[in-house]
Amino acid sequence: xxxxxxxxxxxxxxxxxxxxxxxxxxxxxxVTVVDRQAGAARETxxxxxxxxxxxxxxxxxxxAAPLKIARWMARADxxxxxxxxxxxxxxxxxxxxxxxxxxxxxxANVRDIVTLASYSRxxxxxLRTELAIDYDHLERGILRFFTDRxxxxxxxxxxxxxxxxxxxxxxxxxxxxxxxxxxxASIAHRIVxxxxxxxxxxxxxxxxxxxLAERARAAGVDFVFDQEVTRLVARDGRIAxxxxxxxxxRHSALGGDAFxxxxxxxxxxxxxxxxxxxxxxxxxxxxxxFPVVDAARAPQVSLIDDAHKLVFSRFGDRLRxxxxxxxxxxxxxxxxxVRCETLRRRSAELFAGACDWxxxxxxxxxRPATPSNVPLIGRSRVANLWLNCGHGTLGWTxxxxxxxxxxxxxxxxxxxxxxxxxxxxx
Ligand SMILES: Cc1cc2nc3c(=O)[nH]c(=O)nc-3n(C[C@H](O)[C@H](O)[C@H](O)COP(=O)(O)OP(=O)(O)OC[C@H]3O[C@@H](n4cnc5c(N)ncnc54)[C@H](O)[C@@H]3O)c2cc1C
Numbered sequence: 459x460x461x462x463x464x465x466x467x468x469x470x471x472x473x474x475x476x477x478x479x480x481x482x483x484x485x486x487x488x489v490t491v492v493d494r495q496a497g498a499a500r501e502t503x504x505x506x507x508x509x510x511x512x513x514x515x516x517x518x519x520x521x522a523a524p525l526k527i528a529r530w531m532a533r534a535d536x537x538x539x540x541x542x543x544x545x546x547x548x549x550x551x552x553x554x555x556x557x558x559x560x561x562x563x564x565x566a567n568v569r570d571i572v573t574l575a576s577y578s579r580x581x582x583x584x585l586r587t588e589l590a591i592d593y594d595h596l597e598r599g600i601l602r603f604f605t606d607r608x609x610x611x612x613x614x615x616x617x618x619x620x621x622x623x624x625x626x627x628x629x630x631x632x633x634x635x636x637x638x639x640x641x642x643a644s645i646a647h648r649i650v651x652x653x654x655x656x657x658x659x660x661x662x663x664x665x666x667x668x669x670l671a672e673r674a675r676a677a678g679v680d681f682v683f684d685q686e687v688t689r690l691v692a693r694d695g696r697i698a699x700x701x702x703x704x705x706x707x708r709h710s711a712l713g714g715d716a717f718x719x720x721x722x723x724x725x726x727x728x729x730x731x732x733x734x735x736x737x738x739x740x741x742x743x744x745x746x747x748f749p750v751v752d753a754a755r756a757p758q759v760s761l762i763d764d765a766h767k768l769v770f771s772r773f774g775d776r777l778r779x780x781x782x783x784x785x786x787x788x789x790x791x792x793x794x795x796v797r798c799e800t801l802r803r804r805s806a807e808l809f810a811g812a813c814d815w816x817x818x819x820x821x822x823x824x825r826p827a828t829p830s831n832v833p834l835i836g837r838s839r840v841a842n843l844w845l846n847c848g849h850g851t852l853g854w855t856x857x858x859x860x861x862x863x864x865x866x867x868x869x870x871x872x873x874x875x876x877x878x879x880x881x882x883x884x
Contacts, residue, residue, distance in 0.1 A: 465714045465716075467714035468717070468718045468720060469700060470493060471492075472502055476671045476861075482663060482678050484865070487868075489678075491683060492700065496684055498668050498681070501824070502826065507780035508771030510661065510670050512625065513856070514602065515572055516781075517571065517831035521560065523555075532581075538784075548785070565619065574752070578860065579859075582659075589670070591670065591673070595658050599657065600761070601759050601760070602652060603763065626655075632646045660772070682713065687700050687702060690717065691711065697842055698712040710799060720847055722847060723739065725845070729785065743822065744797050745821045746819065749776060768780065777809070783825070791822065831852065863875065
């Protein structure tokens with residue numbers, strides 16, 4: 459292995475930035491990570507659905523999506539809500555999204571996502587073994603259940619497509635679903651069918667990322683917290699420095715040989731002044747985490763409630779439910795009561811007596827969504843500026859692998875998977 463002395467500045471300390479930093483350090487780089495928060499994984503990588511979901515990786519964009527989204531527009535509690543705004547960036551994103559809704563684009567996107575997600579799950583497993591990180595992970599698979607026959611029939615083409623890329627889902631009836639997850643017994647009479655993938659996993663992204671950041675620090679990575687990145691300074695066709703503004707109001711600049719943008723939905727704002735258009739918008743989602751009071755009634759297998767587009771993951775003595783998508787929210791950080799109540803009501807209905815439903819920890823986060831749900835990973839058109847952003851609905855699933863891939867590309871190694879360059883066709 460050739461040791462590199464590259465000084466790399468990683469912008470963003472979510473799962474994607476921290477994994478990138480870990481692997482860059484492992485490949486011999488000097489690495490500094492910058493984040494505006496006081497620690498790692500305090501934004502989107504804080505309280506997500508917890509699923510390592512290689513086998514349910516279909517993007518939102520598919521031939522049936524435009525009609526479905528139009529129907530949902532009138533419902534405040536719709537699983538996916540589109541709020542149109544007078545913002546050309548939102549409309550540009552929507553046009554690109556529509557272009558991804560063809561059969562051909564869906565196939566290409568599924569191929570890319572499954573390739574990256576499979577590699578990433580293996581990378582996460584290897585890291586877990588190597589570093590013995592405890593993050594309440596479970597290797598019990600993901601079970602998706604249906605309470606509406608029409609909805610179940612509508613997902614069949616997606617399952618067929620996934621099968622072509624090697625993802626086999628076991629089809630079950632209600633009794634089969636309950637055999638895998640006994641906590642579903644009380645609603646068995648409403649389940650019309652299910653499918654199950656044993657290879658998928660779940661775990662707490664915040665615990666994992668915070669622990670990986672600590673290991674990275676011990677391995678020599680510098681972390682600079684409480685610093686907002688305000689500008690990337692270009693000189694002679696390269697990035698010379700990142701300008702920072704501290705919480706204390708002080709300005710500073712950080713120089714390096716290479717820069718990695720892992721700022722999720724904040725990435726486009728930093729890239730725009732450099733003439734780089736990254737089609738990423740913030741897709742707001744919610745989660746609620748409840749204390750488990752009756753362990754036998756709370757699911758252990760990670761679940762997808764397809765009728766409500768919600769996911770459930772068990773983290774030790776906590777149960778998390780996550781979901782809902784809002785595009786174009788005026789108040790990206792605010793908690794909406796209707797959405798929070800939807801999560802609580804549905805959880806209590808499915809798993810009566812499992813948790814103390816009066817003690818929810820509600821959270822909202824912004825999925826950094828590209829129109830295709832394929833992230834942007836690789837070199838930008840500025841020679842020493844690299845991207846690892848736009849992981850959308852699947853950043854916990856794709857984060858670890860994207861870090862290894864980015865580190866390989868940046869240090870000139872042959873990448874382990876065939877993943878197209880970021881700005882190739884988008
Ligand atoms: C409700 C919900 C449920 C989800 N469920 C799942 C799931 O079950 N499985 C799955 O795989 N994925 C899931 N996701 C998606 C996943 O959480 C994200 O894709 C992933 O966390 C993105 O990681 P990231 O590192 O790119 O972004 P982040 O974790 O947001 O990291 C970006 C970092 O950049 C920092 N930053 C931003 N701007 C600046 C700036 N100007 N200066 C300095 N720092 C800055 C932020 O503080 C942040 O720490 C879910 C997302 C949501 C919202």
